[in-house]
């Protein structure tokens with residue numbers, strides 16, 4: 325048995341697990357990121373609280389079975405269809421946290437702030453569930469979540485303005501101050517799409533990471549999710565602040581986002597972490613090596629930007645630090661079967677696993693002293709599958 329420390333998936337939208345295999349087929353021939361988003365909105369707009377729990381639990385159980393022990397959930401479905409808050413405003417955040425705890429994971433609930441479709445653009449009907457007109461309402465929800473979960477051994481709370489597109493400048497500043505005062509993990513989608521950068525330049529006269537630097541967002545708690553289209557000069561600012569880029573290659577490929585300049589990130593001192601994002605795929609070993617493999621595809625060379633130890637650091641030490649769990653990876657463990665066919669005959673050490681093993685080699689997973697996967701089977705598998713059957717019956 326080869327034992328690894330805990331593995332983090334630092335950027336997840338668990339409800340999007342319901343889209344797997346559906347959007348990939350349907351956009352064939354004509355689709356773009358924005359048409360994918362339309363389908364994702366259809367699913368988001370019909371989910372009831374129990375659906376959200378059931379889909380999230382499936383997503384988390386699958387991640388656990390493949391070796392993930394901690395998840396950063398970038399959670400943005402907050403309100404009822406149409407946009408009215410639930411009587412308990414944080415109900416949907418609570419349902420997602422419950423799903424992660426029932427699957428045995430650590431979770432950092434990154435409460436998303438979402439206010440507009442874009443600069444000068446009216447909100448779309450499907451976005452009303454995500455939106456808070458007043459940023460203070462969103463920050464009040466973070467206060468409630470901190471009060472309820474602040475001392476739980478497997479829960480952390482963070483703050484996540486969705487993107488420079490969805491949050492205006494004054495609200496961004498309010499979020500930055502709020503997170504700094506409370507020392508919270510601070511995540512944002514940055515530079516996933518070229519269109520976002522064009523719009524940011526039009527509104528602010530600056531690119532996203534330039535704007536965020538000017539507002540004081542960049543520091544060791546800051547995670548730029550994707551940073552696919554960020555320029556070397558922007559990555560230099562991110563690296564100088566000891567911030568993170570969260571790379572989500574399975575999703576970025578699926579959505580035709582392009583590939584990030586990984587070599588430049590590493591040269592600039594940007595710390596890396598990884599995310600299952602849309603759950604198009606969930607294997608953290610494949611997700612890790614995809615960073616390096618896609619850099620080879622992008623450059624047409626074999627630069628070896630990240631060796632096995634680099635892939636492992638992004639998955640474990642830095643992954644945990646990016647979602648506010650620095651050091652806790654040592655309290656968690658992932659045991660791999662040396663005889664698993666995915667890496668039988670390959671060099672076998674903890675770091676080598678990130679080049680050769682797949683998640684199917686995972687036999688036992690332990691989080692904070694409890695076993696959550698045994699013999700490759702996650703906790704509560706039959707209840708998890710039963711929940712997913714209810715959701716597919718409802719969502720079609």
Ligand SMILES: [Zn+2]
Pocket residue numbers: 335337398513549601
């Ligand atoms: Zn995302």
